[in-house]
Structure formats: C-alpha cells, structure tokens
Amino acid sequence: MSQQPQLISSVDPYVYQTLLSIEGRMITVQTTNGSLQGMLQSVMPDHIVLEVNETPFFVRIQQIVWVFPN
Amino acid sequence: MFKRFDKQLIELPIPEHGDANAAAAVQDLLGGRFGELSTLNNYMFQSFSFREKKKLKPFYDLVASITAEEFGHVELVTTSINLLTTGSSFQAPPDLTPLQNAKDLRNTAQFVATAQTALAADSMGNSWRGDYVFSSGNLVLDLLHNFFLEVGARTHKMRVYEMTDHPTAREMIGYLLVRGGTHVLAYAKAIEIATGTDLTKMLPIPSLDNSKFDYARKFEEKGLNNVLYTWSEGDYLGIKQIWKGTNPENGERLRVIEGAPEGAPIPNLDDLPEEFAPGITKDHYEQIAKRLLRNL
Numbered sequence: 001m002s003q004q005p006q007l008i009s010s011v012d013p014y015v016y017q018t019l020l021s022i023e024g025r026m027i028t029v030q031t032t033n034g035s036l037q038g039m040l041q042s043v044m045p046d047h048i049v050l051e052v053n054e055t056p057f058f059v060r061i062q063q064i065v066w067v068f069p070n
Numbered sequence: 071m072f073k074r075f076d077k078q079l080i081e082l083p084i085p086e087h088g089d090a091n092a093a094a095a096v097q098d099l100l101g102g103r104f105g106e107l108s109t110l111n112n113y114m115f116q117s118f119s120f121r122e123k124k125k126l127k128p129f130y131d132l133v134a135s136i137t138a139e140e141f142g143h144v145e146l147v148t149t150s151i152n153l154l155t156t157g158s159s160f161q162a163p164p165d166l167t168p169l170q171n172a173k174d175l176r177n178t179a180q181f182v183a184t185a186q187t188a189l190a191a192d193s194m195g196n197s198w199r200g201d202y203v204f205s206s207g208n209l210v211l212d213l214l215h216n217f218f219l220e221v222g223a224r225t226h227k228m229r230v231y232e233m234t235d236h237p238t239a240r241e242m243i244g245y246l247l248v249r250g251g252t253h254v255l256a257y258a259k260a261i262e263i264a265t266g267t268d269l270t271k272m273l274p275i276p277s278l279d280n281s282k283f284d285y286a287r288k289f290e291e292k293g294l295n296n297v298l299y300t301w302s303e304g305d306y307l308g309i310k311q312i313w314k315g316t317n318p319e320n321g322e323r324l325r326v327i328e329g330a331p332e333g334a335p336i337p338n339l340d341d342l343p344e345e346f347a348p349g350i351t352k353d354h355y356e357q358i359a360k361r362l363l364r365n366l
Contacts, residue, residue, distance in 0.1 A: 028160045030171075034158065035157075035171055036160075052157075053086055057086075
C-alpha cells in the first residue's frame with residue numbers, strides 16, 4: 001500500500017460538457033437544497049458560477065439535480 | 071386613533087437567497103401565543119378598555135404608547151418573513167411545476183394561501199387567536215400579565231435566534247431582543263410604582279442580558295435599551311413618571327423620547343409570476359395607468 005495521500009475527485013463528464021454548451025444563458029438549477037435562477041457565468045469541472053441579481057452563486061455540480069435553460 | 075408612516079422601524083438586510091424554513095420558524099414570533107400579534111392586541115385592548123385613565127394616566131399612557139410600538143414590531147417580523155422566503159421557487163409555466171420545492175418546505179400554506187409571505191399564525195400553522203388577549207381591567211393583574219408576556223416573548227426570540235443564522239432573521243431578532251427587554255423593564259417599573267414591589271428582588275426573573283447575541287449589540291450601543299418613545303406628538307408624556315431613574319442592566323439613565331424613531335424604508339417585494347402575484351400583466355398595467363390618469 002502506498003503511504004502517499006491520494007486526491008479523489010468525482011466529475012460528471014457529460015454534465016460538465018452539456019453545461020459548457022449553455023454558458024452565458026439564463027438557466028434554472030435545481031440543487032439538493034432548493035432552486036436558483038440566473039445567468040450561467042462560467043462552468044468548471046466541479047462547480048458552476050450562477051449570477052443571480054448581480055450576486056455570484058458558486059454551486060457544486062455534485063449538488064445539482066437538474067438544469068433547464070430559460 | 072393611529073397615524074401611519076410608510077416606514078419600518080429598522081433597515082433589514084435584503085437577502086439574495088432566503089431560507090423558507092427559517093421563515094416558518096420566525097412565524098412563532100408573529101402569530102404565536104407570545105408573538106407580536108399578541109403583544110399588540112393585548113396592549114391595544116387593555117388601553118381601549120382602561121378604567122379610570124385620568125387618575126391612572128401614567129399607566130394608561132404606558133400601555134397605550136407601547137401599543138403603537140407593537141404595531142411596528144408586527145410589521146418588522148412580517149417583513150422579515152416576507153424576505154426570508156426569497157428564492158424559494160423559480161419562474162416557469164405551471165406545467166413545469168415551479169412551486170415543486172414548496173411541497174417539501176415546512177410551511178406549505180405560505181405558498182398556497184399567500185404569495186410566499188407571512189400568515190397570522192404560529193410556526194406550526196396554528197392561527198393567532200383572540201383568546202391570547204388578556205384584558206382583565208385590574209391594573210396590577212394586567213401589568214403583571216404584560217411583564218410575563220414580554221419575558222415569554224423574549225425567551226421565544228432567543229430560541230428562534232438559535233434556530234437560524236440568517237442575517238435578515240437575526241437583524242430583526244437582535245433589535246427586538248433589545249426593545250422587548252426595554253418593555254420588560256417598563257412593566258417591571260410600572261408594577262413597582264403600582265405596588266411598591268421591586269421585581270428584581272421579588273423573584274429571579276430570566277436575565278435581560280443581550281451580550282451573548284451579536285446582532286443585539288449595535289442597538290444597545292445606540293442606547294435603544296434605555297429609551298421609551300411616546301409615539302405621539304404631545305400625548306402619552308405621562309410615561310415619564312414611570313420611565314425614570316437608571317437601567318439596572320447598565321446603570322445608564324432612562325430617557326423618554328417624544329415621538330417615534332426615524333424609521334427606515336420598507337423593502338419592495340418583487341413580483342412572483344409563478345404565484346400569479348400581483349397578477350398584473352404589462353398590457354393590463356397600461357390600461358390601469360390610463361384609468362389612473364383619466365380626468366386628473
């Protein structure tokens with residue numbers, strides 16, 4: 001067994017790719033803790049940045065249930 | 071009679087994202103047995119039905135003036151509930167089920183009976199009730215009841231403060247802890263004058279210390295715990311005969327301010343098309359505007 005600590009990261013590759021295709025659009029996101037509606041500012045492999053009323057919300061992709069573009 | 075101002079007592083933080091379950095908990099501070107609807111209606115009915123108010127003017131003035139302040143407390147708690155529901159649903163046509171998250175929130179009635187605003191009910195949905203009003207007509211008994219009501223209301227506020235760290239809820243509770251503590255002291259002083267009994271020596275009443283509550287601090291630093299307002303121009307000045315001396319909590323002088331505090335703007339609530347509220351389309355609004363301007 002290696003004594004080296006290992007970084008494990010879960011990525012939803014197809015979700016990430018699909019989200020990239022709607023960057024810059026108004027979207028509705030259902031998270032495990034309610035919904036958000038705003039502009040999809042940027043998409044990273046593990047989180048998105050959603051602008052709601054000029055406030056950026058950083059949302060973990062792992063916590064997203066569904067998304068629809070408005 | 072009352073004169074109304076389009077202001078609320080203090081500014082509340084407008085949340086980018088609320089917490090509807092916190093709003094449900096805060097309902098107890100509005101429509102619970104010890105909520106602001108109870109303090110308002112108790113003092114309102116007691117002042118309307120006061121016997122020998124000329125002879126006992128300072129006591130009448132106290133109950134009557136605090137009634138006006140309680141109106142403002144009802145408004146502040148209601149507004150905080152209305153703000154705490156922010157972001158609980160999304161805008162979409164009905165077939166996309168835009169209120170789907172409300173189904174799993176604690177207070178579904180806030181989404182069905184109102185457009186995500188306050189109900190005249192407690193945190194479990196029980197309606198506020200008229201039998202929460204105690205108005206015996208016996209001065210000492212009513213004052214003792216009011217003292218008990220304020221101490222109970224304070225306990226409930228401390229508990230809801232511990233349930234939510236949402237800044238909108240805490241700003242409101244921090245302020246009301248300070249003002250509620252002031253009212254506890256006001257009724258204790260009234261009882262002392264009416265009976266000669268020093269309540270602080272009679273029984274170990276729950277502490278009025280607010281130092282453990284961060285959001286209460288700035289209101290105490292402004293000295294709001296030492297002030298009673300008359301809420302009137304010229305009337306109810308008799309409270310000066312009760313609200314005098316020093317505050318036993320901090321040793322500072324008690325002050326009566328004639329009139330009302332300056333107040334702060336009341337936040338605007340955005341439309342919620344998924345709640346059909348206010349339900350006025352652009353075309354409809356244009357027609358309304360025409361009718362409003364007609365024959366001016």
